[in-house]
Amino acid sequence: AQSVAQPEDQVNVAEGNPLTVKCTYSVSGNPYLFWYVQYPNRGLQFLLKYITGDNLVKGSYGFEAEFNKSQTSFHLKKPSALVSDSALYFCAVRDVGNDYKLSFGAGTTVTVRA
Amino acid sequence: KAGVTQTPRYLIKTRGQQVTLSCSPISGHRSVSWYQQTPGQGLQFLFEYFSETQRNKGNFPGRFSGRQFSNSRSEMNVSTLELGDSALYLCASSLVGQGVDEQFFGPGTRLTVL
Numbered sequence: 001a002q003s004v005a006q007p008e009d010q011v012n013v014a015e016g017n018p019l020t021v022k023c024t025y026s027v028s029g030n031p032y033l034f035w036y037v038q039y040p041n042r043g044l045q046f047l048l049k050y051i052t053g054d055n056l057v058k059g060s061y062g063f064e065a066e067f068n069k070s071q072t073s074f075h076l077k078k079p080s081a082l083v084s085d086s087a088l089y090f091c092a093v094r095d096v097g098n099d100y101k102l103s104f105g106a107g108t109t110v111t112v113r114a
Numbered sequence: 115k116a117g118v119t120q121t122p123r124y125l126i127k128t129r130g131q132q133v134t135l136s137c138s139p140i141s142g143h144r145s146v147s148w149y150q151q152t153p154g155q156g157l158q159f160l161f162e163y164f165s166e167t168q169r170n171k172g173n174f175p176g177r178f179s180g181r182q183f184s185n186s187r188s189e190m191n192v193s194t195l196e197l198g199d200s201a202l203y204l205c206a207s208s209l210v211g212q213g214v215d216e217q218f219f220g221p222g223t224r225l226t227v228l
Binding site: 032036042044046049051090094099101102104105106 | 147156157170204206213214216217218219221
């Protein structure tokens with residue numbers, strides 16, 4: 001079985017401060033990991049992915065994420081948050097060992113206050 | 115390049131009716147996936163189609179069905195609508211799916227069942 005956990009329903013930060021959105025996963029095989037963002041009344045937009053190689057991946061809009069195999073985590077980070085980063089963030093995992101099924105976490109609402 | 119388009123954007127139906135939603139993927143993308151998004155259940159995978167064949171299916175009743183045409187366009191059908199089917203239905207396309215390529219999401223169809 002596979003699962004994705006986003007332990008925080010909400011994250012609140014002040015503009016200019018670092019932003020971290022947490023994600024842990026459980027898969028039977030190797031994971032392909034993704035982060036997506038959803039703005040109000042919009043579909044999801046791809047931010048970044050980890051497939052293999054360097055554990056630190058960089059994506060769109062200044063976001064980056066670190067893959068930690070021992071902790072089975074893939075936390076999303078941004079060094080300096082903007083008010084425009086306020087949105088709903090989803091972590092997703094594709095389980096290579098389970099017919100490549102894709103699962104999404106429950107989502108984390110990020111609010112960046114000015 | 116045009117993005118993923120979904121029609122209609124909004125639908126209001128009554129219980130017991132059926133509904134068909136349409137999705138046009140990005141040109142060249144052969145994989146189309148469907149998701150149901152609700153505040154309580156989050157983002158849940160419905161099914162994935164590739165080259166007109168259903169490749170994966172989520173845990174939804176048989177009232178939910180879909181198909182893909184030779185031009186990769188996809189339709190999703192829900193029969194005998196229930197109040198709980200009210201949700202945002204998202205379509206996503208990718209080059210081949212089941213692998214390293216990210217998904218591109220449409221804006222969704224907001225279905226309200228009265």
